[in-house]
Amino acid sequence: MKPFRTWLGGLLAVWAMAQSQSAFAQVRAPAPMPPASAYSAAVSTEWFSLALQLAQQNPGFSPPVVSRALAYLSLALYESVVPGMAGYQSLAGQLNELISLPWAQLDEPLHWPTVANASMATMTRMMFSNASAENKARIDLLERNLPIKYSQDFDPAVLSVEITNRSETFGKLMAMAIMTWARTDGGHEAWGPIRRNRENYVPPSGPGKWSATPPTFSPALLPWWGENRPFVLRRAQDCPAPPPPTYSEEPGSAFYKDAQEVYRVSNAATQEQRQFALYWADDAGKTPTPAGHWAFIANDLLKAQKASLAGAAETMARLNLAMSDAFVASWATKYSLNSIRPVTYVQLVIDSNWAPQLMNTPPFPEYPSGHSVQSRAAAGVLSALMGTNTRFTDNTHNDRGWGPRSFPSFAAASDEAALSRLYAGIHFRFGVEGGKAQGQCVADKVMALKFKR
């Protein structure tokens, strides 16, 4: 039993007696409770802050895996508070293979911050089930301390033991119901040992095909991720990237020209371009990864805008569903085309001694640029929700000494993130541009979801 409940033990017994004694009571008129829009976004922002730290520290949480975890966290948040959002509806019925979810009992008033706290805590534990003991303790601590830290949302004068218990159990139930669905999407426990009798991935060979890249020549990362069930896209191929140029080693060909550009630009990158490349690299294990970067931006904005719990729930759901689907769509394209990386091409055709100077090439096929797909998907959603010309300050990397940085718009930031991969020498320009097109398609599909009834 959690310490939070220990001091409530006696009261629980009283409540239980009252429950049984009122067994014959007709449905009581529910005491009115404020809607989710009446509370601050604190529960949401605190949990996402912790999730981003866990994403950075948990073994196996590569960028696609992080995007998936954030999406389920967001969905658990939204679905657990949507009964308290007038005019809004569950996304069950709109997301693939998710038909229905439990709904709040009509006669039981719920306290939405408590519901959200329990739901987020439960989903965080399940998504980061391989967290270290220290991080598991941090999850417990946050769940316990949030009501104390945010007394304006968790007013003890309003919160009865009964309402707290009911709210906690509903939040947990929702998280568990969503988790039953999550386990069958193809990405469950991807960080663990192969659990689905998959054979080893053998990349196709031939001109223009991807092969493991120097200096580590690591095996392909998550080659089946593109087969995962997307959230919103009916299938990953619903948002295709435009066809890349035909592979050619002929000087003057489109492919050659783009390769030569990578060679030239990365070798002659300005200090600013180098900074961009490093700023958006968002490497796993060192940062919250690209999806975590954009979640950080959104989280910061929700705090700055003093958003409500309801507003945060919708924003984070749209943003993270889009980024997760962006990874699935881009991975499906990457592993269907299996395009060669610049380092391989340049060494074969232009300069056998060349290698990107700023960073190693990630261990998966080039086309399209995953950063470009995911960043554009994120920017597309945030632009639609917060405005196309919203200036914002990005504090994601302040503690690394790289920020704060200000951007005139979400599109400007995502364009910089996309192009940073060219500066880094790991993507062709066509990979960047194709990725942006694919990402915008994902954003449009997510914005077409009907959150309102």
Next chain:
Amino acid sequence: MGLAQTAPPAVPHFVNETESAGLQSRFEGEGEFMVGGGLATFDCDGDGLPEVYVTAGVNKAKFYRNRSSRGGPIKLQEEHSGLELTNAIGAYPLDIDGDGITDLVVLRVGEVEVFRGLGACKFERANDAWNIHTGNAWHTAFSATWERGQNWPTLAIGTYIDRSKSDFPWGSCTPALLIRPAASGKGFAPGQPLTPGYCALSMLFSDWNRSGEAALRVSNDREYYKGGQEQLWRIAPGQAPALYTEAQGWKPMQIWGMGIASHDLDGDGFPEVFLTSMADNKLQKLEGDGSRPSFGDVAYKRGVTAHRPYAGGDVHPSTAWHAQFADVNNDGLIDLLVVKGNVSTMPDFATLDPTNLLLGQADGRFVEAGQEAGIANFKRGRGGMLADLNGDGLLDLVVVNRWDKAQLWRNVGAGSADKPVGMGHWMALRLQQNDGNRDAVGAWVEVDLGTQVIRQELTVGGGHASGQMGWMHFGLGEATAVKARVQWPSGEWSPWQAVPADSFSIWNKGSGLDRWSAP
């Protein structure tokens, strides 16, 4: 009508007689025994008192001869019957071969075993004789119907997750099996898979729209399926089974489906369906005129959400398994039993999760009375059965618990163990007909109390891994003179006929109604 106008229902008292009755059974087992835990009641010695067969997981399933004295304490005597099995998790009695002797289907982790009744409570395995071969899957649900023109039943057997994929079970639900009579007129044709299968934990053939053709409702566990949902299969004679679709009116729904109970609660002639789940229990009512299989949820409206323990202080969500509609206080208003219990030690679901006894009221709502009735069981309940074990017209209760003893309660009505007192009038009816479907499965019985008409469909299946065959029980309230009629499985109605209250009667389609007296 508000509560102010509705008198609270009389609460029956149940006395725990597990020990004194001689019931000694524990349902044990790890992973593959987390679901199931059923029992069956049926009369195999003709004394009118149902025998009890209790599954026990990895332990031996036991057969108990009912040696109770009428109206007295319940006495069960373990006997060797031929039904002794390990890996048994559920059981459903029915007369498969139409010889007038009840047979038994035993669901198992492993091959389903089917037993032919020999009389005098002896049984022999009949899988080979009847050509029933289910394979080595995890069998978790059963139902049966007699399709029009058939002398042998059509059997549906539900399965759970793929036993070979226990390391990653999600998305590995295996299909159910539909076994139809052989063209030769004896035994069965090879089974056919009901694809897709979504981890069925309960199945029920029921004539949902009174068309004369039972459809197969399947309640599935969302915990393990991928893209699954609740299902309703159309099983039309001579045709391949087909799922009802959204285009036909079916409303997709996902729950942790575990048990099915069915009863016409509102007197419109169509059965309502209660579905057990993890907190998310549903009471479905047919919408419209029965031309489309569209069901809406009225659990909240009727007061049967039963989503949390009502006693014991555990505030976590409930886990509900067996469900059964029956009139436990004989007031003429149907009641609802819901057996509950944690799957194992799931911390976010109630550990103390008492069985619900939801008593029906005149206003159509139900109120909880489990604790007052004395059946607030805090073990890990699974299967259960309300049946009149001592022939006094009051329904007694048996519950199977995982990792614990099965339990038995005697219903002593408004009295005590020493002095039981009846609560209302009642009648017990057994249907008979001469074709292969000897027990008239699929029949509807209507009982006119003068103030209301009660309707019951005679089904085989549903609940959670638990079945019964025997007396149909009707509470009559204050009515002493009632009339009844039967719509036989053929669709033919018998004329209304006076039926004596507080008695057992056998209604033979050919020879009519006869009062039955204990030998």
